[in-house]
Amino acid sequence: MTIGHENRRVWLSPSIRTSCFSVLLCASLVSTSGCLFSAVHWKAAEVAGPIRSTGPSLCGDPIDVETLYAHALALESDDRSSCVELFYEVAVGTAPGCTAVASPRRQELHRSALIRLVEAGQKFARLDPRCGLTMGDPGFERQVPIRHRGFVWSSDQFCRLTPIGAYKAKAIRNTYCRGGVGLPVVVSSPGADDDGAAPMRAQFAATLCLVSDQMGIEDANLLTGTDHFYLELVDPLRVDSVASCGNVLPIAKEITAPLAYGLQGEGLIYLRNFINADSSRGATRLYSLEPHQPGKIPVVLIHGLLSDPSAWVSLVNDLRAQPGFVDRFQIWVFEYPTGQPFLTSAAELRQRLDQRVQRLDPGHQDPQLRDMVLVGHSMGGLIAKLQVTSSGDALWNAFANLPIEQVVMTDAIRQRLTESFFFQPSPHVSEVVFLATPNRGSLTAQRLCGRIGSWMVNVPQQRQQEYAELMRRNPDVFVSRLRQRVPTSIDLLEPSDPLLLAIGRLPFGCGVRAHSVIGDHCWSPCFGRSDGVVPVSSAREPYAISERMIRATHSEVKSHPETVAEVLRILNEHASTPSLPLIQQAVGRADGGTGRVSDRGPRRSEPPIRHAVLERTEMEIP
Secondary structure, rough: EEEOOOOOEEEEEEHHHHHHHHHOOOHHHHHOOOOOOOOEOOOOOOOOOOOOOOOOOOOOOOOOOOHHHHHHHHHOOOOOOOOOHHHHHHHHHOOOOOOOOOHHHHHHHHHHHEEEHHHHHOOOOOOEEOOEEEEEEOOEEEEEEEEOOOOOHHHHOEEEEEEEOOEEOOOOOOOEEEEEEEEEEEEEEOOOOOOOOOOEEEEEEEEEEEEEOOOOOOOHOOOOOOOHHEEEOOOOOOOOOOEEEEEEEEEEEEOOHHHHHHHHOOOHHHHHHHHEEOOHHOOOEEOOOOOOOOOOOEEEEEEEOOOHHHHEEEEEEEEHOOOOOHHEEEEEEEEOOOOOHHHHHHHHHHHHHHHHHHOOOOOOOOOHHHHHEEEEEHHHHHHHOOOOOOOOOOOHHEEEEHHHHHOOHHHHHHHHHHHHOOOOOOOOOEEEEEEEEOOOOOOHHHHHHHHHHHHEEEHHHHHHHHHHHHHOOOOOOOOOHOOOOOOOOOHHHOOOOHHHHHHHHOOEEOOOOEEEEEEEEEEEEOOOOEEOOHHHHHHOOOOOOEEEEEEEOOOOOHHOOOHHHHHHHHHHHHHHOOOHHHOOOOOOOOOOOOOOOOOOOOOOOOOOOOOOOOEEEHHHHH
8 A cells, every 4th residue: 555655555464554543543533433332331130139037928928939039049059950940939939910919029039030040041051042941850851831922033043041130332322121020131143044144143132921821820829830830932022911820911121232232242343344345254244133024124224434233223222112113124234344445335235135135035026125225324325325326337437538348357357347337226225314424525534534544444465466457457547546556435435536426426216215314513614514524515415305404423423313213204204105116106306307206106004103112211321
């Protein structure tokens, strides 16, 4: 890579570059690009202490569950697996809805018994979340089954349960929870499927309940009637209650915890994906947060520069907490190395959308897979735009002065360049939302921190050699500013970049609806009004049929409450309006040719997404 204005090049190893990057960029480029520092504080679930008493039970029960509970804790501390049976008996003896007694101590013991049952049961290999709990001594075992209700996950995806304690996550604005029966847990799953269309590891919410099909069990018969009980894992996103002993009981819900739990250990993934600008290393992936659900509209989230999918955790949390959202939408996430040119990333997303739709719906029976909504933050918005526009020859003409057929290159390079520079609007996308998108670039890209950031990108050696050979064999064919080295994503974000200017003039596909959410946080002599990174004038998209200004910085835009409200509004209208390409409806150009849709067509009958009924608490990190 070129340093300064000299013609000679100095090559640094990735380790040296990483060290330099930490010193030079942490206070400048990282702080302004919208990347995520995901500080997570997670505490194990706490249990009640034992109370030894020779008098009446503090629970008000004829059964001395206090003694059983104290004995179970003692056995567990001695590392004896027989504690599992006692924790189960305490849970049965305090089962909600099965007796008239409902003291606070009883509820506390029931929750504590379930926590220890989960932890000790898995420690001693007695509890398998996929099928049930094994009780008794070897040769005399009996099974307490686990039923799974409401999940889109198959039973073999339930690998481990983690009871939820106190937690805080800097990246998550709100927590959504509700009191009720059962123990909220995080389910850990291997996640990845054969084609990588699911996360490599996944966490999702569940509530573990101990229930009985019996209409009622007397207090004195609770322990002797343990055969009538079973464990039930229910999905708190889709189920509100359980039935036990003839009673319908609302379940406890913890919607946010799995997202916070999954942020642990994320570290500096976004830095690695920026510095290592090589999608062949597996950093480019399109995956869903849940197994595919036919008939639901994919909402594809595309992160920005110096970021990764965890940047969306707060928005995902707010969206999924809205009643009705998971019934009509499914969330997909696109991950890519942000240091590579975003034209390359856009081509890879285009290919992955095609491949995934073909795999999921080869017979074209699911119209929702051709009615997707893309949501892109910052540079991710430009990648989204390149999914819904038509290139013609405009991008190539901004890059070279000869037709691509006349340029001397290998077939492999010609194919890669063709995929990046020549494309049609994706047939799978009908709506796009731009969040703080630099449609006309950002001055940050050409400042010192931007230059250093571009220099730090570790372009693969083979790609550098191929690019140098392409320039050598085709002198004076390509624009001068791109001849010196392989361009990075930051290079293409400079306001004067010819490719960026050409992208701004590309026509949108027929029937595509676009929306802009713009941060208006501060004013400066260089930027004017901006979010601190992207000027308001750059974030504006003439084609957009709606525009929302919010008081937020560049990194705040993607999770700001007004952004959440605007995205929900757009999705609500989207679910109520047939995709224009699907019904072959004409697109009006009443705004003088900018492409605003004038006829949104007839409405569907689905009810709008309502505000969350869960308790919402704003997180604060000291």
